[in-house]
Amino acid sequence: MTDLKLYKTIDATSENCAGPIGELSSALNDAYVGEAVAIILGDDATRDDILVWAKRTGNEVVENTSEEGRHRLVLKKVK
């Protein structure tokens, strides 16, 4: 993680029309290859959806941690 540049951290713990994947895909669209985007989530189902989405879109999950019911995922843009 030391050399990884974090482009943005998204707080997706609240309701939002684009949905967490909408916010994440938009931030990763603007990130440069090699940079990462962190997203904070409030529930397990969304975390699982994002893990599936990351695999499908080829974004690498470099961090997957949980604290006090909140999950933090860090996705690296690889292509």
Next chain:
Amino acid sequence: MKNVLVAGGGLGGTIVANRIAQKLSNEIENGEASVTVFDKSDMHFYQPGFLLVSMGAMEPQDTQIMERSVLDRRVKFLSGDSGSITKIDADNRSLTTADGKSHGYDQLVLSTGSHLQFDEIPGFAAGADTFFNLEKAKEMWQKVRSFEGGKIVVDTAMMPHKCPVAPLEITLMLDDYFRKKGIRDKVQIDYCYPVPGVFGIPNVNKMMTKIFAERGINVHSQFALASVDTSARKITSKEGESVDYDLLVSIPPHKGAQVIGDSGLGDRRNWVSTDKFTLLVKGHDDIHAMGDTTDIAISKAGSTADYESYVVSHNVAAEVAGTGGMKTYPGSVFCFIATGMDQATYIKFDYSHPPVPPTPSQVYWWSKLAYNKLYWSLHARTMI
């Protein structure tokens, strides 16, 4: 004299300036405070009306009015070169306008909105129709009314965009329009969306997915638009899928205002990093951001800007009058969702309460139209 400057006189800037002027009426009267709105244009556009214009359900001229006429008389208004902001200098608490003048502020509100990017995706400018600005909405209505059959594709290029429910609305309105015209069997409607599902909020997605299936609308998701091929009349996604079209109704990519980027106040898409509760720009205690301008993971909608205006106007007035006591924004959003040419539902939610959309009905459609009418007379003027 304390100067409150409001950058952008669109939906958010107008409402917040009117509210601030009401709260600071004594200070303004006594010459201790002033409120000034800056906008490039002297016209105020009611953008929600563009959706209805594109389907022939509203007259174009009813979507615009002179900005001065909706501003409180105590609010100063600068437009044209005097109102076009070219640079915001947060260190020196000032902004510069296109006429070369510099304006100092004590409190600054950023409400410069979101802006359509027609040149970001190859082929998009030439091939895509849209209802996201007035000129294009008028053109789209001419194409819709003369459409005799073929493939209509409703494509959302990327997130985020203003009025997140607009792709759902235009799809269901097109479906209903051609049903009522008696030629729905000749019209194929495809819905392409850049994230899984047809909408980002789970229970709205569930409801709309069911309605789309009942109405025979084909869903392509996830479909992140990569290019528009105008000669072959097809769009291709980053995922490698292609869809043919005869009429491409699109939601263009969006960015925050150029001046935000030029002033070093935004991210790569010119969205301003904003605290989701205080609505203060992160790292600044004298710059507030609201409406489409912010990077908050919330809907870019007029109702968002309206709800936020209560918080921002209170906090600005409290700073200027020295009364203290900050309000915070609970994430309130309210949007009608048209589900046809004479029916609608709505979503109402905040940071901690998800929306539960009611069954679509004509009552909500008439409420949506009534709201549009009341906007000029009551809402923008903050009489309600």
